[in-house]
Amino acid sequence: MxxxxxxxxxxxxxxxxxxxxxxxxxxxxxxHPRSKGLSQSARASVADGLAILFDIDRDVVAAYEAWSRSPQPGRVAAAVLNSLRRGGRVFFTGCGATGRLSIQLDAIWRAFWQQYNGVGGERAAETWEDRTRSVMAGGDYALIKSVEGFEDLVSFGRKQIADLGVGPDDVVLAITEGGETSFVIGTAWQGLEAGARVFFVYNNPDEVLRAHVRRSRDVIDEPRIEKINLTTGPMAITGSTRMQATSIELAAMLTILEMVLRSLLGDESLAARGVAGAGAVPAEMREGLEAVQTALASHSLRSALAALVEAEEATYRSGARMSYLAGALGIDVLTDTTERSPTFCTPSFKKWDDERAADSWSFLFTPVAATADAWPALLRRSPQTIEWSDEDLERLLDPDTARRQSHVLREIGHSELMRFRIGLDGLASRPVRHGDGMTLVSSAADLHLVEPASATFAALMAGARAAGADTAMVAVGSAAEVERLQASAACRVADRVVALAVPGTRFLLDPLARVGVKMLLNALSTCTMVRLGRVLGNxxxxxxxxxxxxxxxxxxxxxxxxxxxxxxxxxxxxxxxxxxxxxxxxxxxxxxxxxxxxxxxxxxxxxxxxxxxxxxxxx
Structure with missing residues (x-):
């Protein structure tokens, strides 16, 4: 035999x-029926391919419209607010795209308080900054590279959130695009058993999940877990939930955090900033998202972005590399660039001293000199990596699986994360060469980095251009902020510019810019990969x-x-x-x-x- x-x-x-x-x-x-011919359309006309992608983003706006008019945003925000006032914490849990989202939400919250100078000053910031937690399957290392074995195990989700001490005063927002991720479901059950208030956030109809996925049905049928269903429909790229599913989850979670933040600051502080109360947030977001989607779908933006797609495509076809620069939007850019690897089978981010690995097609550099400082600056906290022992694994897994997983654990610790040199020190091992590309993604918070000509990003862009690289700038902000960015020294040495003006509202967490730049970067990377033959149809x-x-x-x-x-x-x-x-x-x-x-x-x-x-x- x-x-x-x-x-x-x-x-x-x-x-x-x-x-x-x-x-x-x-x-x-x-x-998705509207994207069945995406690869053919994008090969014929990049702008037409982008039009398809942005048209499907309208599904996000429509689903958000319905959700935001329901009582749920106010109810969830009230639960989070009550938890924080009792001394509790908010846990965002996720895996893959939603894991990166959990890290992003944590960083956005912390960034606000680290820059806070309002009523209560440092004391208020110290009280509230460290009250959010991200629980990403595989830890912060998975922000860069997917970690084998974590997504499929309920026990790993339970352990990761238990290790952070989730308890009865806390709130858990367990976020899973499909509603079926075992790791995220594990965090929900562990939170519930610990006495926390648990919300399950997902993007498929209840009746479909209940009929086909038992682990999802168990959560949906549990009355102590409140469900936040954000179904938008099929993804623009079949199964690619990093796109519309995660976009609406970002919009919804930032709505809740914005409402909580306005309630914490109080009327006096809000009045000084010219900001309305918490109850106004859903309507402001509805109006703003409509404007963002209209701007993205406009002929002028699509034409500018199409030129950037074609330039990046040409860079990869020639065997050259892309370097992205980002400051305030660093985690947004990192998320999109690292998600390209599992989605489109491109080489993942390369550790600076790994001589065997293929060169990463794209990489991110932040404006911080040393990588050891760049990671905390990006995350707005110290990195949280998985440091489990073999004994921990043996308690969770059968012996054979534990042995295999032990090899994975040795590759995802703190020292391994530091080998991804995202600080300026990383440029020594990945210099910009003739034929490469460099794209700067900037917001108003980066003005000191793009002007004058000696500023960090302005100098890097000028150096890249002098070396024979193609340079581009993506400017995101209000119309006035975008105008200032376009007048900067960095922009003057950009071969092409994409400007996304979002409504100049007085949001505290800048949610419209975050959702807008996500949709823009998703379209950029997706359309580029479509042009490179990595997508067939949709x-x-x-x-x-x-x-x-x-x-x-x-x-x-x-x-x-x-x-x-x-x-x-x-x-x-x-x-x-x-x-x-x-x-x-x-x-x-x-x-x-x-x-x-x-x-x-x-x-x-x-x-x-x-x-x-x-x-x-x-x-």
């Missing part, structure tokens, strides 16, 4: 045990199958593209996963597993031939 290969055994194990991770029935996993065929949900999604893609059964597609996928695994673990470039499996099944060829055929067809 022939011995089964490791790939065959892994495929059969998945098919036997992963029924609850077959998620094709979920709305977030379905194809399917991200280069997705990295790094967890059970993505293995299922990849398998379904192969079924559609190769016309085979789910079982055949799954076996073919695991063969390719095994084939590319050495390159993936070394951080080297490797082909799309979905694409290679599809070529192998379509043409009856071996893996090496399938890889060559895929690259040939993609040009």
């Amino acid at each position: 022939a011995t089964k290969s490791a790939a065959s055994e892994r495929a059969e194990s998945f098919l036997e045990t992963s029924g609850q991770f077959r998620l094709g029935a979920l709305v977030t996993e379905s194809s 399917r991200m065929i280069w997705v990295v199958p790094s967890n059970l949900k993505l293995i299922d999604r990849s398998t379904r893609y192969i079924v559609d593209l190769a016309g085979v059964s789910y079982e055949q597609a799954c076996h073919a996928l695991f063969e390719v996963i095994e084939y590319v695994e050495p390159r993936r673990r070394a951080g080297q470039a490797y082909p799309a597993p979905v694409g290679v499996a599809t070529m192998r099944l379509r043409h009856g060829i071996n893996l090496e031939e399938a890889e060559a055929r895929l690259l040939q067809e993609l040009g």
